[in-house]
Amino acid sequence: MWRVEIESLLRGETRALARAISQIEARDPGVGETLERIWDSRPQSVDLSSQVVGLTGPPGSGKSTMADSLTQLWREQGLRVAVLAVDPNSPFTGGAILGDRVRMQRHALDPGVFIRSMGARGHLGGVSLATRGAVRLLDALGWEMVLVETVGVGQSELEICEVADSVVVVTTPGAGDGVQVIKAGITEIADIFAVNKADLPGADRVTRDLRDMLRLSTPKAGWKVPVVATVAAEGVTGVRELAAAIAAHRSHLEASGELSERLRRRLREEVVELVSARARAFATDLLAGGGPELLPEDARRADPERAADLVLGKFHNQGLGADAAELSTLTGRS
Ligand SMILES: Nc1nc2c(ncn2[C@@H]2O[C@H](COP(=O)(O)OP(=O)(O)O)[C@@H](O)[C@H]2O)c(=O)[nH]1
Ligand SMILES: [Mg+2]
Structure with a gap:
C-alpha cells in the first residue's frame, strides 16, 4: 500500500479504512506491511487492545437496533466504535444492509463510527478470515470498540466466538425462546445474555428462566454469565446495564489472563484457517487441468489419500521452498 494511504489510515479517514478492508478481503499481500507500519507509528503508551x-x-x-444503541452510548463515553455486520450468506459486500444503514444514519457523519458489512463475495478464504483481518486492522488503528453482528443464522453464530472477546446472545420473549436457546447449544458461547424487547409481555419470564438455567451450569472460568433485560429500540432501558456488563467482562478477561489466552487462541485458529485456505487454492489450481500425473485415468481405482500426499508435496516445495529462510527466523531454528 502507498505511503499516502497509510497516512490517511492513521488520520482515521473512513474511506481509507474501507479500502484497506477491501484489500484484506482480497487477501492483498501488501496488508502485512501496512499493519507493520501502523504498529511502528503507534505511540508506545497506547497498549489497550480493541x-x-x-x-x-x-x-x-x-441485534442491529442494539448495535445502534450501544454505539450511541459508547460515543457519549468518547469511544470510537466500528460495527462489522457479518453475513456469510450474502453475496454483497461493502455497504450496510439497507434497513441497518437507514437506522445507523445518525452516525453517518461521525468519524468516530465505522460501519461495514462483510459478505461472502470476494473473500478468498471466506468471511471469517476477512472479519478476523478487519478486527486486526481496527485493533492496530486503536479503535476502542468493535461490534461484530452476525446477520445470518446457524454456523455464523458459532463463528462469532472465534473473533469476539465478549459474546452477547440476544434473545426475545417470543414463544419458546428460552428452550430454543438451550437447544441451539448457544449457552456455551454466551458471555452475556440480553433479553431484548423487554417492553413486550413475557420478558420477565424468559429472564427468570435463563437465570435459573445458568445457575445450574458451571461458571466459565470464574465468570458468572449475566442476563440483562433490554429495550434496544428505546435505547435506554437495560442498554446501560448491558454496556456495564460488557465492560465488566472485559475487566474479568484482563484480570484472569483469559484475554491474552483468547488472543493467542485466535491467532492459532487464524493461521490454521489461512493454511487450509492456501492449500485448498493450490490444490484446486493444480488439479484444475485434470492433474494428469497425480490422478489416475480410472477415477474408480484412485487412491485419494495418496493423491493428496502428492499434492501436499508439491505445495510444500512451491510454498515453503521460497519462504524457508523466513520460516527459520519465525521458528528461531535454522
Ligand atoms: N418492541 C420492541 N421492538 C424492538 C426492540 N428492539 C428492536 N425492535 C424491533 O425489532 C425489529 C428487528 O430489529 P433488528 O434490530 O433489525 O433485528 P436483527 O435482525 O436482530 O438485527 C425492528 O422492527 C426493531 O424496531 C425492542 O426493544 N422492543
Ligand atoms: Mg440486523
Whole structure:
C-alpha cells in the first residue's frame, strides 16, 4: 500500500479504512506491511487492545437496533466504535444492509463510527478470515470498540466466538425462546445474555428462566454469565446495564489472563484457517487441468489419500521452498 494511504489510515479517514478492508478481503499481500507500519507509528503508551463484542441471536431479535444503541452510548463515553455486520450468506459486500444503514444514519457523519458489512463475495478464504483481518486492522488503528453482528443464522453464530472477546446472545420473549436457546447449544458461547424487547409481555419470564438455567451450569472460568433485560429500540432501558456488563467482562478477561489466552487462541485458529485456505487454492489450481500425473485415468481405482500426499508435496516445495529462510527466523531454528 502507498505511503499516502497509510497516512490517511492513521488520520482515521473512513474511506481509507474501507479500502484497506477491501484489500484484506482480497487477501492483498501488501496488508502485512501496512499493519507493520501502523504498529511502528503507534505511540508506545497506547497498549489497550480493541474490545471485540459479538452480537448474535435469531433474526429480528434486535441485534442491529442494539448495535445502534450501544454505539450511541459508547460515543457519549468518547469511544470510537466500528460495527462489522457479518453475513456469510450474502453475496454483497461493502455497504450496510439497507434497513441497518437507514437506522445507523445518525452516525453517518461521525468519524468516530465505522460501519461495514462483510459478505461472502470476494473473500478468498471466506468471511471469517476477512472479519478476523478487519478486527486486526481496527485493533492496530486503536479503535476502542468493535461490534461484530452476525446477520445470518446457524454456523455464523458459532463463528462469532472465534473473533469476539465478549459474546452477547440476544434473545426475545417470543414463544419458546428460552428452550430454543438451550437447544441451539448457544449457552456455551454466551458471555452475556440480553433479553431484548423487554417492553413486550413475557420478558420477565424468559429472564427468570435463563437465570435459573445458568445457575445450574458451571461458571466459565470464574465468570458468572449475566442476563440483562433490554429495550434496544428505546435505547435506554437495560442498554446501560448491558454496556456495564460488557465492560465488566472485559475487566474479568484482563484480570484472569483469559484475554491474552483468547488472543493467542485466535491467532492459532487464524493461521490454521489461512493454511487450509492456501492449500485448498493450490490444490484446486493444480488439479484444475485434470492433474494428469497425480490422478489416475480410472477415477474408480484412485487412491485419494495418496493423491493428496502428492499434492501436499508439491505445495510444500512451491510454498515453503521460497519462504524457508523466513520460516527459520519465525521458528528461531535454522
Ligand atoms: N418492541 C420492541 N421492538 C424492538 C426492540 N428492539 C428492536 N425492535 C424491533 O425489532 C425489529 C428487528 O430489529 P433488528 O434490530 O433489525 O433485528 P436483527 O435482525 O436482530 O438485527 C425492528 O422492527 C426493531 O424496531 C425492542 O426493544 N422492543
Ligand atoms: Mg440486523
